[in-house]
Amino acid sequence: MLSTDICVRLRNPTLLASGILGISYPVLKRVYEAGAGAVISKSISIEAREGYKNPIIVKTEHGWINAVGLANPGVEYFAKEIENCDIPLIVNLVGSNEEEFGKMVKILDNLKIIAYEINFSCPHVEKVGLEIGDDPELVYKIVKKIRSLSKKPIIVKLGLGSSNMIEIARVANDGGADAITAINTIRAMCIDIDVAKPILSNRIGGLSGAAIKPIAIRCVYELSKAFDIPIIGCGGIKDWRDAIEFILAGASAVQIGSAVSERWLDIFNEINNGIMQYMLRKGYKSIDEMIGIARY
Ligand SMILES: Cc1cc2nc3c(=O)[nH]c(=O)nc-3n(C[C@H](O)[C@H](O)[C@H](O)COP(=O)(O)O)c2cc1C
Incomplete structure (x- = not known):
């Protein structure tokens, strides 16, 4: 009843969002065993990245602002970490050009991962993420390069940059x-009024959580109207009502990020049970029947 298609079939529509629980395979496996339909790794880059100095995350009234700086141990290390992968794992990749993505895909492609998610949207690191995602030509080249090297599904993760999201989605689709x-998160900032300085060491970070949910819903709605490929909603989802809202706007599945830190791993089963009860009340037999119903 809860299974859904995001270019691979998942047992349910709740995914762990990238960057929330890192890269440790035992931890990612625990999230799957706790009920997630699939799990997504932290962004992996060609070389290890240290990330920014503390403080890297701050809580605000309606969400978190983080600037972790894409800290990760690099693709070679991560490939060893997941060499015995037996869960539906999506690897999130970040890089600066098509050569870097090509090298990473060659290292990972024989492993039992179910898809790649390409981070074109990290809003607080120079020369990767959103800076790349704002360049349609580069987005096209990167996706095409990965396509030429792999048969695995490619999911592009978009955010709010200076270019039109629909245009970037179109070149990625092409x-x-x-x-x-x-x-992804949205560029944001917080000031400590006692010391009159930004709280985060990087000064600017990315806002996640409840505050960004209506913006994410609008993006899912517009993307799902414009494209026939599956859209995965992410941003501020904390319960089954939020998840349903995304599905009705056009999402085939949802990712849960910040809310995991508040509800821990129970959140996946709670959301899945809530979706199922809603479907029983409303008479829906599949997730497919609900996708985009609020879209006109
Ligand atoms: C601490 C933290 C680290 C994150 N790291 C990544 C990352 O490495 N790659 C990525 O694509 N998104 C990353 N994100 C963004 C999340 O995957 C998600 O898109 C965003 O937080 C919005 O979802 P939420 O409101 O449910 O948290 C991170 C978010 C947070 C809060």
């Missing part, structure tokens, strides 16, 4: 993307 995740 390059061979199979699905779109919307959205």
Whole structure:
């Protein structure tokens, strides 16, 4: 009843969002065993990245602002970490050009991962993420390069940059993307009024959580109207009502990020049970029947 298609079939529509629980395979496996339909790794880059100095995350009234700086141990290390992968794992990749993505895909492609998610949307690191995602030509080249090297599904993760999200989605689609995740965090800032300085060491970070949910819903709605490929909603989802809202706006699945830190791993089963009860009350027999119903 809860299974859904995001270019691969999942047992249910709740995914762990990238960057929330890192890269440790035992931890990711625990999230799957706790009920997630699939799990997504932290963004992996060609070389290890240290990330920014503390403080890297701050809580605000309606969400978190983080600037972790894409800290990760690099693709070679991560490939060893997941060499015995036996769960539906999506690897999120970040890089600066098509050569870097090509090298990473060659290292990972024989592993039992179910898809790649390409981070075109990290809003607080120079020369990767959103800076790349704002360049349609580069987005096209990167997706096309990955497509030429792999048969695995390619999910592009988009955010709110300075270019039109629909245009970036279009070139990604032309390059061979199979699905779109919307959205990443949104550039934001917080000041400590006692010391009169920004709280985060990087000064600017990305806002996640409840505050960004209506923006994410709007993006999913617009993307799902414009494209026939699956859209995966992400941004501020904390319960089954939020998840249903995304599905009715056009999402085939949802990712849960910040709310995991509040509800821990129970959140996946809670949301899945809530979706199922809603479907029983409303007479829906499949997730497919609900996708985009609020879209006109
Ligand atoms: C601490 C933290 C680290 C994150 N790291 C990544 C990352 O490495 N790659 C990525 O694509 N998104 C990353 N994100 C963004 C989330 O995957 C998600 O898109 C965003 O937080 C919005 O969802 P939420 O409101 O449910 O948290 C991170 C978010 C947070 C809060």
